[in-house]
Amino acid sequence: MRVAVIQFPGSNCDTDCQAALSSFEGVRAEIVWHKETSLAGYDAVVLPGGFSYGDYLRCGSIARFSPIMGAVREVANAGVLVLGICNGFQILCEAGLLPGTLLRNNRLLFRCENLHLRVENSGTPFTSVLHTGQVLEIPIAHGEGNYFADPETLNQMETNGQIVVRYCDASGNVTAEANPNGSLGNIAGICSHGRNVFGLMPHPERACESILGGTDGRGIFQSMIEAVAKLEG
Amino acid sequence: MANPTITPELIEKHGLSPEEYEKVLSILGREPSFEELGVFSVMWSEHCSYKNSRPELRKFPTTGPSVLVKAGEENAGVIDIGDGWAVAFKIESHNHPSAVEPFQGAATGVGGIIRDIFTMGARPVFLMDSLRFGSIEGESDQARTNRRLFAGVVAGIAHYGNCIGLPTIAGEVYFDESYSGNPLVNAFCLGILRHEQIARGAAEGVGNPVFYVGAETGRDGLAGAAFASRELTEESKADRPAVQVGDPFREKLLLEACLELLATDCVAGIQDMGAAGLTCSTCETASRGGTGVEIDIQLVPQRAKGQTPYEVLLSESQERMLVIVKKGQEDTVKQIFEKWDLPYAEIGVVTDDGQMRVRNGNDVVVDVPARALADDGPLYFREAAPFTPPDPLDLASVPQADPLKILPTLLAHPSIASKRWVWRQYDHMVRTGTAVLPGSDAAVFIVREANKILAASTDCNAVYCKLDPSVGSRIAVAECARNLACSGAVPIGVTDNLNFGNPHKPENFHQLRAAVEGISEGCRAFNVPVTGGNVSLYNESPAGTIDPTPTISMVGLIEDASHITTQAFKEAGDQVFLIGEIGSELGGSHYLLAIHGRKEGAPPEMDFGKEKAVHNALLGIIRKGLVRSAHDCSEGGLAVALAESCFGTAFGASIDLGETGQRVDVDLFNESQGRVVISLSPSNRSFVESELTSSGVPFRFIGTVTADPDLSITSGASVFNWPVANLNDTFEKAIPLLMGA
Numbered sequence: 020m021r022v023a024v025i026q027f028p029g030s031n032c033d034t035d036c037q038a039a040l041s042s043f044e045g046v047r048a049e050i051v052w053h054k055e056t057s058l059a060g061y062d063a064v065v066l067p068g069g070f071s072y073g074d075y076l077r078c079g080s081i082a083r084f085s086p087i088m089g090a091v092r093e094v095a096n097a098g099v100l101v102l103g104i105c106n107g108f109q110i111l112c113e114a115g116l117l118p119g120t121l122l123r124n125n126r127l128l129f130r131c132e133n134l135h136l137r138v139e140n141s142g143t144p145f146t147s148v149l150h151t152g153q154v155l156e157i158p159i160a161h162g163e164g165n166y167f168a169d170p171e172t173l174n175q176m177e178t179n180g181q182i183v184v185r186y187c188d189a190s191g192n193v194t195a196e197a198n199p200n201g202s203l204g205n206i207a208g209i210c211s212h213g214r215n216v217f218g219l220m221p222h223p224e225r226a227c228e229s230i231l232g233g234t235d236g237r238g239i240f241q242s243m244i245e246a247v248a249k250l251e252g
Numbered sequence: 253m254a255n256p257t258i259t260p261e262l263i264e265k266h267g268l269s270p271e272e273y274e275k276v277l278s279i280l281g282r283e284p285s286f287e288e289l290g291v292f293s294v295m296w297s298e299h300c301s302y303k304n305s306r307p308e309l310r311k312f313p314t315t316g317p318s319v320l321v322k323a324g325e326e327n328a329g330v331i332d333i334g335d336g337w338a339v340a341f342k343i344e345s346h347n348h349p350s351a352v353e354p355f356q357g358a359a360t361g362v363g364g365i366i367r368d369i370f371t372m373g374a375r376p377v378f379l380m381d382s383l384r385f386g387s388i389e390g391e392s393d394q395a396r397t398n399r400r401l402f403a404g405v406v407a408g409i410a411h412y413g414n415c416i417g418l419p420t421i422a423g424e425v426y427f428d429e430s431y432s433g434n435p436l437v438n439a440f441c442l443g444i445l446r447h448e449q450i451a452r453g454a455a456e457g458v459g460n461p462v463f464y465v466g467a468e469t470g471r472d473g474l475a476g477a478a479f480a481s482r483e484l485t486e487e488s489k490a491d492r493p494a495v496q497v498g499d500p501f502r503e504k505l506l507l508e509a510c511l512e513l514l515a516t517d518c519v520a521g522i523q524d525m526g527a528a529g530l531t532c533s534t535c536e537t538a539s540r541g542g543t544g545v546e547i548d549i550q551l552v553p554q555r556a557k558g559q560t561p562y563e564v565l566l567s568e569s570q571e572r573m574l575v576i577v578k579k580g581q582e583d584t585v586k587q588i589f590e591k592w593d594l595p596y597a598e599i600g601v602v603t604d605d606g607q608m609r610v611r612n613g614n615d616v617v618v619d620v621p622a623r624a625l626a627d628d629g630p631l632y633f634r635e636a637a638p639f640t641p642p643d644p645l646d647l648a649s650v651p652q653a654d655p656l657k658i659l660p661t662l663l664a665h666p667s668i669a670s671k672r673w674v675w676r677q678y679d680h681m682v683r684t685g686t687a688v689l690p691g692s693d694a695a696v697f698i699v700r701e702a703n704k705i706l707a708a709s710t711d712c713n714a715v716y717c718k719l720d721p722s723v724g725s726r727i728a729v730a731e732c733a734r735n736l737a738c739s740g741a742v743p744i745g746v747t748d749n750l751n752f753g754n755p756h757k758p759e760n761f762h763q764l765r766a767a768v769e770g771i772s773e774g775c776r777a778f779n780v781p782v783t784g785g786n787v788s789l790y791n792e793s794p795a796g797t798i799d800p801t802p803t804i805s806m807v808g809l810i811e812d813a814s815h816i817t818t819q820a821f822k823e824a825g826d827q828v829f830l831i832g833e834i835g836s837e838l839g840g841s842h843y844l845l846a847i848h849g850r851k852e853g854a855p856p857e858m859d860f861g862k863e864k865a866v867h868n869a870l871l872g873i874i875r876k877g878l879v880r881s882a883h884d885c886s887e888g889g890l891a892v893a894l895a896e897s898c899f900g901t902a903f904g905a906s907i908d909l910g911e912t913g914q915r916v917d918v919d920l921f922n923e924s925q926g927r928v929v930i931s932l933s934p935s936n937r938s939f940v941e942s943e944l945t946s947s948g949v950p951f952r953f954i955g956t957v958t959a960d961p962d963l964s965i966t967s968g969a970s971v972f973n974w975p976v977a978n979l980n981d982t983f984e985k986a987i988p989l990l991m992g993a
Contacts, residue, residue: 028593029501031417035684038700054591068682070415073501129410131679160414160679225681230698230813232689 020247023051023061025091025107027082032068032104032224039224039236040065043244053085062247063100064091066107068160068222078121078163079109088114098250100144100243101216105161108208108218117211117218118176119168124161125201131160133232134199136207136221137187140180143210144246145217148238154191155184155235157221159199159207164220166202166209176209184208184219255286255562266293272630279624287562287610287617291625294528294566295535298789301629304755305787308768312782313775318744319783326453327368327524329783330445331745333809337702338450340374341442343382343710343749343805345788349495350437351484354404355411358437359498362412363570365441367524370507371573373451373514374443377683378697379413381423381439382710382749382803386432388666388990394432399991401435408498409439410677415500416507420678421686422695424710427666430718433793434484438749438786440710440805444699451514453523453533454541455576455602460520462534462545462600465589466506466572469530469564470555472497483754483792502571502594509592510573518584520602521576531565533574534600535608538622541576545622546609547600561612576602636765637758642719645839645853652917653847655891655965655972660982662888662921663895665846669986670899691900692818693735693884696810705810707741710803713887716840716855718799721766724840725802726858727925729774731886732806737867738882738928740815740874741808743778746771748785748804753797755789763800764789771802777860780806815874819883819896821903824959826880826931828905830890831866831944831951834912835924842887843921856925862949863926869947870928876943878936885927891920891965893929898963898976899983907955908966919967931957 022040026033033050040048048065051058058064071082082088088110095101095116103111111117124130138146138153149155168176176182185205188197198205200220208219223236256262263273266289276284276292284292298304314323320338321330328342346361362379369376383405386398402425413420418441455462472495513519521541523533530552538545549561555569577585582598589596603609608625610618662668675690687705688696694709711731717724733743748771753760775782791798810816821828838844839853873879885893898905912919932940937953944951958964964973 029415029504031415031504031682035682038684052591069417070501070504073415073499073504075501128407129414129677129679131414131681132676158681160681162414222681225684228684230687230816231681231684232687 020046020062020244021060022046022048022063022065023058024048024065024067025053025087026050027053027071027085029071029073030067030069032222036065036067036224039227040240042227043240046244051087053087056086056090058090058094063243064094066103066110068105068107071106071110079106079113082110083114092116095216098213098215100246102145102243103218104222104224105220108220111216111218116216117209118172119166121163122165122167123163124165129162130199131158133158134221135187135189135197136184137191137193139182139185142180143183143214143217145239145242146183147242147246149242152191154187156233157223157226157236159221161220164202165200166206168203173203179212181210181212182206183210183217258283258289266290267297268293272296275630280620285617287565288620290562290566291531291618291620294531295625296629300528300532302787303630304632304634304789305764306631307633308765311768311772313772314781316781319781320447321450323782323784327371330372330450331783333704333744336447337704338445338447339442339807340369340372340445341440341747341807342368342784343438343440343747343803344786345749345751346437346439347435347751347788347791348484350405350435351433352488353495354401355408356495356497358405358408359412360496360570361437361439362409363498363500363503364526365439366416366418366503367526369441369443370510371451371453371522371524372443373449374445375511376418376441376443377685377699379418379420379439379441380708380710380805381409381420383425384431384436384801385427386429387427398432403991405435405437406674406677412498412500414679416504417682419680419682419686420675421680421697422690422708422710425671425674426714428714428799430796430799433795434791434798436751436801438803442708442807444702449514451519451522453537454521455537455543455545456520456541457578458543458602458604460579460602461577461582461598462547462602463575463577463585463596464552464599465575465594465596467499467502467569468553468555468595469567470569471559471563471567472569474563474566483790485794496568496570498570505592505594506571506573509588509594513585513588516584518578518581519575520578523574525572525574527568529566529568535622535625537574537576538608539626544603544605544607544609545600546603548611550613551597551599553595553597561610561617565610634755634761635758636762639762639766642854647838650838650848652915655916655920658843658847658917658921659891659895659974660979662842662846662892663979663983664986665842666987666990668842668888668892670984672984673987673991687816688739688818694739694741696739696816705813707736707739707808707810708805709735710805711735712801712803714799714801715845715851717767717802718851719840719853719855721763721800722770723855723858725767725770726774727855728802728804729771729778730858730863730925732804733778733867734884736806736808737870738817738819738884740817741810742871743780743806743808745783746775746780746804746806747783748802750787751791751798751801751803752789753792760797767800767802771804777864814877817874817879817882820881821897821901821905821931821957822880824903824957825934826957827934827937827953828907828929828931828955828957829951830927830929830954831870831949832927833924833950834909834919835922835927836914836918837922837924838918841921841923843917856923858925865947865949866926866928869944869949872947873940873943878932878940879930880933881931883929885929887923889921889923895963895979897929899980902961904958904960904962904976905955906958906964909954911968916967916970920965
């Protein structure tokens with residue numbers, strides 16, 4: 020399968036995502052420059068982390084106007100799997116492909132560290148090899164990851180099972196102490212109503228090798244790859 | 253606007269001495285233009301010319317079979333790491349800018365060192381930082397200012413490094429009154445490249461076009477190099493325009509564009525515009541190429557209207573490069589810059605007359621011999637004051653404090669306490685290679701494309717250097733090497749940042765000379781070349797001169813992933829050994845400083861023979877897979893090292909030092925060198941003992957890692973017991989409490 024990793028000016032986790040995806044058998048991950056306008060031939064799309072356009076103005080707010088975003092919207096509407104990590108998540112929110120937005124961390128400082136996430140819904144194409152309630156250890160690295168949505172949207176998302184992962188402690192308890200940035204409901208990642216667009220602040224590509232401290236990120240990519248195989252099978 | 257007339261006052265304002273001005277006159281054979289005066293001023297500042305330090309720097313060992321580009325030849329040295337791969341690395345200071353504008357000062361320090369690395373054709377892979385501030389404790393105005401500087405510098409480093417996508421994986425932060433008003437910000441970058449990718453900063457090929465690429469030139473950072481070569485005074489705040497403003501996003505584009513460009517065969521030479529901006533890059537490339545360069549100021553992309561040629565020449569606007577393009581390849585170059593949306597312009601041409609010639613349209617405003625400007629600057633042999641070694645510490649004058657209280661107090665001292673508050677603000681994992689996170693002895697980074705494992709450490713105990721600059725500098729090198737050994741690495745090269753006071757003062761010059769000699773001895777002892785670095789003099793504020801701080805950064809190679817070792821204990825029941833002696837030296841120790849408020853005595857002795865034997869013995873058993881953890885004893889001595897090995901684990905340790913015949917505080921907190929705490933599986937104990945015995949290093953069994961989460965240390969008849977959780981709490985919370993976050 021072919022996965023497109025979009026490279027915006029200022030993306031800096033593009034090659035990390037490419038390396039992580041390429042470690043799965045049968046996956047060809049290709050960097051796609053943001054000035055391209057078509058994603059034909061790709062089975063899945065990843066919007067990687069970084070500081071697209073320097074994150075000036077507001078995270079993701081300029082990148083959503085990049086030429087490639089038309090194609091991203093098109094394939095997302097057609098049901099192709101789209102994964103946004105960190106800055107990629109922010110771009111998806113700015114583009115309206117995911118509800119809500121990401122505000123400045125409540126303590127105003129950038130935070131990079133390993134954290135725990137609890138899988139809230141294993142019924143998405145990005146969590147299918149995991150089980151609900153499972154605790155993953157995956158690092159974060161962001162200054163603006165404080166998830167916000169209005170109460171009505173949040174309610175709908177809860178009802179629809181769109182909240183995919185929440186920050187928790189090592190035992191899986193969703194507590195205020197385990198919340199690194201002030202996100203509503205400790206939300207770390209959400210999916211679209213149709214389940215095929217998934218955005219999260221933590222970096223699964225950084226947790227794909229035991230020598231780098233853990234492999235809990237692999238489950239997310241594995242789920243995505245299996246979902247694509249199923250769709251095409 | 254007409255240029256001012258050249259007067260003695262104007263010359264003095266440009267920092268040129270009457271003798272230096274005479275030299276300008278004899279080089280030119282006429283009076284310089286205003287622009288030329290500015291050009292000589294920045295090029296002959298200490299920052300660019302090393303006029304006060306060069307004779308000393310020649311003492312460094314800079315050669316070796318692995319050296320591909322030597323110190324001083326180019327923007328950074330390059331070292332072979334095998335299989336056709338090489339590393340380029342360097343450390344550089346941004347002290348003065350950070351003193352007046354901490355956020356941008358530190359940010360552009362990071363930006364500058366990254367440019368030095370990719371100018372060499374290397375892809376930057378990680379960063380480190382060595383920082384010094386005045387005390388951040390208490391409610392004095394000075395403490396508040398120091399906290400503001402500390403917070404601003406860390407945020408500035410985070411801003412630049414995180415955005416450009418380079419992990420900051422290691423560093424050091426010390427707090428001492430001598431840095432009040434004059435913080436130190438030394439930034440390190442390492443990049444990786446194939447041997448054949450080494451790029452040169454020479455203007456080769458007469459007739460080749462000269463391209464400018466990157467950010468537009470503005471009025472920021474005017475004559476920053478000259479600003480950096482003066483003492484800081486009350487009026488320095490007015491120099492804030494001398495501080496540049498960084499744009500890491502632009503630099504990310506510039507980095508990618510330059511690496512893409514260098515992968516083609518279009519580039520004859522490349523040079524970043526750092527200190528002294530356009531001036532330095534044009535005359536240095538011409539000088540290196542043995543050619544001349546002619547540019548037209550009017551073609552330079554500019555951010556502001558109405559800038560004078562003087563301003564454009566001396567601006568230190570960031571994120572700019574000068575590229576000498578092979579004639580006929582201009583279109584390829586343009587395509588790449590356009591892909592990355594970077595401003596660029598063809599601003600000149602390589603000539604054959606050896607002149608750096610700057611035109612403003614039809615007017616020639618600068619016409620000077622490039623080599624004379626770049627390489628024939630003044631050179632001073634300063635006077636060094638005679639040095640009397642410090643008296644050894646009189647132990648009887650040190651009242652014995654209660655170790656039970658000392659250990660937590662030391663762990664809460666900001667220089668020793670956890671720096672998590674700092675490195676949590678840095679993305680230390682991007683580029684997915686960080687195998688050992690910040691907080692252990694050395695950072696370990698896997699370079700996937702090269703299949704190499706690198707380790708890096710940066711160290712300098714300036715208290716030792718203040719007391720005895722020679723010994724302190726020797727220890728800085730040894731500690732770096734020891735940190736690498738603890739991580740399983742063999743050192744391959746050193747870059748140094750020499751931070752000192754005004755060299756016109758003989759006692760300061762002695763410190764510089766003694767440090768260079770001490771570092772040189774250390775590098776010879778560990779068989780590593782100095783690959784380059786930076787000199788920052790004039791680190792003085794109205795409060796006085798900083799403690800001499802020759803920061804050492806050392807890079808090492810780890811042969812095999814199984815050799816990667818960290819400081820944390822791994823399993824209950826593991827045996828704890830001390831390699832080296834119990835030690836007895838309290839002079840210059842943090843115990844003396846933090847508990848007794850005394851910065852005195854002779855620093856610990858540095859015997860390179862013993863030190864090297866310890867590293868070799870340690871590496872020997874690491875490579876045989878016998879070591880579970882290794883941690884060196886540094887500030888705070890053995891007790892602090894043991895506590896740190898318990899942190900981040902569920903374990904405690906039960907330690908018995910036996911009857912040593914000396915005071916308990918000496919046993920626990922002395923800072924004698926060449927000591928490492930290791931832990932190993934009980935099943936390997938006899939093997940390790942026989943290995944260490946045959947390598948001839950002193951060692952002793954001192955205890956066991958316990959499931960009981962207490963640290964217990966017995967010395968003679970005294971037993972001390974601390975719950976690890978309490979110690980860890982003290983260690984982790986000290987800096988966040990002071991910083992209110």
